[in-house]
Amino acid sequence: MGEVSRGARALVVCPDLRGQTYDLDPDARLDEICGLALAISVVIAESYVLPVRDVKPNTLFGAGQVERMAADCELHEAELVVIDGALSPIQQRNLEDRLKRKVIDRTGLILEIFGERAATAEGRLQVELAHLDYQQSRLVRSWTHLERQRGGFGFLGGPGETQIEADRRMIRQRMGRLRRELEQVRKTRGLHRERRGRAPWPVIALVGYTNAGKSTLFNRLTGSDVMAEDLLFATLDPTMRAISLPGVEKAILSDTVGFISDLPTQLVAAFRATLEEVTGADLILHVRDIANPSTAAQKSQVLDVLRDLGVIEGENGESNIPILEVWNKGDLLGPERQAELQEIAAHDDSVAMVSALSGNGVDALEQQLGRELTALAKTEEFFVKAAEGRKIAWLHAHGEVLEDEDAGEGPDGPLRRLLVRLNPKELGQFETL
Incomplete structure (x- = not known):
């Protein structure tokens, strides 16, 4: 991703839209979005809640509010504006034009954090899929890294295809591949869970x-x-x-x-x-x-x-x-x-x-x-061959043995009878011994 540079000074704005209900109050929401920005080492130059009476389709905020944000960017030397809300691609582009700053909304900011934090191969797959899903609705600045990944298939789109169409097609293809890989990950996880369930x-x-x-x-x-x-x-x-x-x-x-x-x-x-x-x-x-x-x-x-x-x-x-x-x-x-x-x-x-x-x-x-x-443990009765010392020792180690006595001769030799409290998982494990 790399769209936000570490240490960038940011103006953080939490729009409070009239008529919209929120889970948190405005101050708590502002604290949270500032926490999100700090999570990727952004410096909070200034932050505030901005009441929005009428949502403007082109910029979200009113003209006077956009002017105030521009002035605050100059005053506090902010090179980045973080908006705690979802911006449409048009709103994001218009705000960037008017503020002359990089603008990132809540989704973009969380994607930045996820991109930085994801540690496993699965995490990285998930982040990339989410990022592509977010970007496909936006006119992206540069997808040269995807261009390089195309290898020998770089001209499949034909000479009449515009750059944006090519970009979108590449995004769709990449998302298809990622979804297939993630589906495989889900199946693998499901198998692991099943194994632990028996377990x-x-x-x-x-x-x-x-x-x-x-x-x-x-x-x-x-x-x-x-x-x-x-x-x-x-x-x-x-x-x-x-x-x-x-x-x-x-x-x-x-x-x-x-x-x-x-x-x-x-x-x-x-x-x-x-x-x-x-x-x-x-x-x-x-x-x-x-x-x-x-x-x-x-x-x-x-x-x-x-x-x-x-x-x-x-x-x-x-x-x-x-x-x-x-x-x-x-x-x-x-x-x-x-x-x-x-x-x-x-x-x-x-x-x-x-x-x-x-x-x-x-x-x-x-x-x-x-x-x-x-608390889920139940009392179970077991008849175990006296020669199977490992099984008897296991029951003593893993369960609460209430009774352990000689049970006479069985078809294959002497037996012991054990009355043991075990939880379902331990019972499942004993049955695999």
Whole structure:
């Protein structure tokens, strides 16, 4: 992508359109778009909310507002203008003409971040597809990199084809190839999930609004060093690590991309394969920044995404996967509010209060996770040949053995009878031994 240079000085404008409803209030939206800009090392030269009474088809803003923005660009030496909203291609081009600056809207900015953060081959495929989807409606400045990729097929369009038509055709062809590659990735992920479903180890998925502290908690629980900066969208690819918990020898912890309000439709579609990891989990940890003034609105956004993924169903919003809420960053609240939330968490099994940064409450969270995962355990009766010491040892190591006694002679020699509490995943693993 590379359209925004690191360290560029930016004017950040959050349009507040009359008659439009938003999930967050204007100040919270302005904070969020500034956070997004900072995530790609843009310097915020000036930022403000701009009420828009009547949307102008050509520029979105009124003439006086465009003049004000131009003056602010000069005053604060801004070389980039970030608009917190979706601009049509015409609006973007007209604003660039009048402001004499590069203009980027919310979708373009998030694409820049995603392009910088995507670490795996799948992540890069998804970002490129989303970027091409965004660009195909715009008259692009230069697609020379695609021209080079065409190789020997550079003249297929024929002599009468204009550059823009050629560009659009190349974009469509490239998008077709990317969709086929991503479909293959989805199938592979599906197979992996199926394998884990039969499976040895329970899977815990961390979800939450971006910057809620998921990666910090992930690092705290796993002892790994996944990128965990105070940046929006620090994590873009699911990361998995094995952890041990009280009563559970091994579980898989999966960190996922952060959710955000008004995520551009191109990105919702492109990142669905990544988010589908959540649907294969045995337990979902919903990490919330409980100190954020918009925490309730952020929770609503996360639940909406889980609803879209089919995790939450029905009128009452029942989840088909257990969800445990983790209230993070409570140490940033005042003492009274902290005490109030701790009292609530102490009497609610579906809530845990922690500071992922300091580690406070994490031990109690691990105990809670162990209880949640072992709650599904059932008592099973096994007759095992006495000579199969490995199987008997495995049951003692992985389950709660309630009885272990001699069961007499079987057709192939002496038998032992064991009564063991196992969760479904452990039972599935035992059956493969």
